[in-house]
Amino acid sequence: MRKVVIAGAGMTRFTGKQPRTAVELFGEAAAEAINECGVKPGQVQALFIGNYLGDFEEGQAQLQAFAADYLGMAGIPANRYENACASASAAIRDAFIWVASGQYDIVLAGGAECATKMGTPLATRTFAMSSDSRYEYAAGVTFPGVFAMLAHLYSKRYNIPLETLKNYLYQVSINSHYYGARNPRAQFQKELTLEDARKSPVIASPLQLADCCPFTDGAAAVIIASEEAARKLTKKPVLIAGVGQSSAGSLLSQKEFLPRIRSRELAAQQSYKMSGLGPRDIGVVELHDCFSIAALIALEGLGFFPYGTAGLAMEKGETKIGGKIAVNPSGGLKSKGHPVGATGAAQAFEIVRQLRGECGERQVEGVKVGMTDTLGGDGGTLCNIILRRGW
Amino acid sequence: MEAKLTFKEYNENLKQGRLIGLKCGGCGEVSAQPRLFCAKCGGQDFEAIELKGGGAIQTFTVNYVAAEGRESEAPYIVVIVELDEGPWVMGSIAGLKPEEASMDIMGRKVRMEGPAVFGGDRYSAGEVARPLFKLV
Numbered sequence: 001m002r003k004v005v006i007a008g009a010g011m012t013r014f015t016g017k018q019p020r021t022a023v024e025l026f027g028e029a030a031a032e033a034i035n036e037c038g039v040k041p042g043q044v045q046a047l048f049i050g051n052y053l054g055d056f057e058e059g060q061a062q063l064q065a066f067a068a069d070y071l072g073m074a075g076i077p078a079n080r081y082e083n084a085c086a087s088a089s090a091a092i093r094d095a096f097i098w099v100a101s102g103q104y105d106i107v108l109a110g111g112a113e114c115a116t117k118m119g120t121p122l123a124t125r126t127f128a129m130s131s132d133s134r135y136e137y138a139a140g141v142t143f144p145g146v147f148a149m150l151a152h153l154y155s156k157r158y159n160i161p162l163e164t165l166k167n168y169l170y171q172v173s174i175n176s177h178y179y180g181a182r183n184p185r186a187q188f189q190k191e192l193t194l195e196d197a198r199k200s201p202v203i204a205s206p207l208q209l210a211d212c213c214p215f216t217d218g219a220a221a222v223i224i225a226s227e228e229a230a231r232k233l234t235k236k237p238v239l240i241a242g243v244g245q246s247s248a249g250s251l252l253s254q255k256e257f258l259p260r261i262r263s264r265e266l267a268a269q270q271s272y273k274m275s276g277l278g279p280r281d282i283g284v285v286e287l288h289d290c291f292s293i294a295a296l297i298a299l300e301g302l303g304f305f306p307y308g309t310a311g312l313a314m315e316k317g318e319t320k321i322g323g324k325i326a327v328n329p330s331g332g333l334k335s336k337g338h339p340v341g342a343t344g345a346a347q348a349f350e351i352v353r354q355l356r357g358e359c360g361e362r363q364v365e366g367v368k369v370g371m372t373d374t375l376g377g378d379g380g381t382l383c384n385i386i387l388r389r390g391w
Numbered sequence: 392m393e394a395k396l397t398f399k400e401y402n403e404n405l406k407q408g409r410l411i412g413l414k415c416g417g418c419g420e421v422s423a424q425p426r427l428f429c430a431k432c433g434g435q436d437f438e439a440i441e442l443k444g445g446g447a448i449q450t451f452t453v454n455y456v457a458a459e460g461r462e463s464e465a466p467y468i469v470v471i472v473e474l475d476e477g478p479w480v481m482g483s484i485a486g487l488k489p490e491e492a493s494m495d496i497m498g499r500k501v502r503m504e505g506p507a508v509f510g511g512d513r514y515s516a517g518e519v520a521r522p523l524f525k526l527v
């Protein structure tokens with residue numbers, strides 16, 4: 001397999017309700033990635049876009065074909081990836097594989113979503129479509145409900161009183177907002193106080209609004225190129241050192257592992273093995289904190305902390321910039337926002353910028369290796385990507 | 392190859408109060424969801440069996456924000472139960488008010504007292520049943 005790099009990265013500001021279409025948002029992110037490395041539309045050989053709910057948001061399926069045309073690339077193969085929240089990461093991983101195989105030299109990959117166009121009731125309904133419609137949705141489970149049940153399970157399994165766990169969870173969200181307040185592309189550019197977190201309404205017990213990511217519009221894109229092709233495009237190629245992807249059935253079928261997410265552990269191990277790196281080598285991680293409890297589960301599943309200890313580690317500041325592992329310096333899904341199908345590409349965007357040293361006051365000083373972690377549904381898809389400086 | 396248990400058969404039986412699962416002839420693993428291959432051993436030799444409906448609550452949530460079309464149900468409790476035969480199922484619970492649900496119910500024994508049926512919406516493939524449990 002050939003070495004593969006990210007030669008350019010782009011991202012829209014993430015926002016609440018806004019007027020542009022998903023194709024337009026993707027176009028803005030893609031144009032930034034394209035213009036940053038000077039690639040011409042005619043050089044792009046394939047387009048892979050993550051998009052979860054375009055059908056419901058805009059009555060638009062197959063947006064990838066229209067995006068290719070919008071970007072002056074009509075004629076190239078264009079695919080849509082629907083892996084729930086991990087859609088863009090699956091798109092990037094496939095772009096990596098196609099380029100590594102030698103089939104393509106340059107692929108544009110990313111994601112776009114206009115989740116706020118649905119409004120909360122329909123968005124809650126469609127997000128729940130990532131649970132099993134036959135054996136889970138009948139009981140009324142929603143996306144927050146899945147992680148709420150994992151939170152109770154986590155409390156019991158690791159013998160952490162719910163009140164203690166809740167305090168850890170508030171801290172997860174407070175940390176996210178601290179960095180989001182410093183990210184000019186974040187949806188919520190303001191800090192969260194403990195008092196505000198505590199008094200936020202309960203969504204699905206024990207999770208409150210302060211534990212939940214928002215509905216978001218936005219897009220992100222990356223130019224994936226062979227190392228050789230990228231030499232003409234950038235002085236700072238970011239090497240895709242390792243990737244991993246795994247699947248799982250319904251939450252119920254994961255009974256032996258919960259609250260651990262088995263698909264994460266499988267995907268992470270693949271990415272560690274491919275890169276020859278381990279958790280100790282990772283300086284910054286953008287992980288899937290769709291709900292506060294999900295961040296703790298991710299930190300443990302990725303191997304950064306022993307099971308049941310991530311909350312305490314977070315409380316001690318070990319997940320802040322300058323701590324043991326810098327977690328979600330972008331503000332994460334909680335504060336930066338979670339435009340479902342675009343999230344994985346936005347995570348990659350942040351890691352690329354971190355490795356290049358372009359993150360200003362959120363910069364993890366001198367960081368050389370970073371990782372993304374994207375979870376779809378209740379673990380149905382899990383993608384990990386390890387990136388390192390290629391210069 | 393013909394499935395030993397289709398979703399339709401599972402769903403229609405559950406609507407009548409019978410929870411049907413599959414027992415793997417190869418390793419004995421019981422699944423409460425129709426499947427073609429065993430998750431444990433990869434075998435295809437299943438026998439459809441009636442699950443007795445007894446089990447223990449593993450986890451739960453009280454859901455205050457319902458999806459479109461189910462607003463009138465909220466707040467409501469969702470439980471995951473480990474059946475005595477082994478598999479986990481997601482369902483509802485009768486005789487317990489949302490405000491009474493705390494982590495104290497985790498581990499409590501329950502018994503299925505019948506089905507509860509989601510009437511379906513424009514997105515679902517018709518009505519879908521889930522087990523309705525009661526604390527014992």
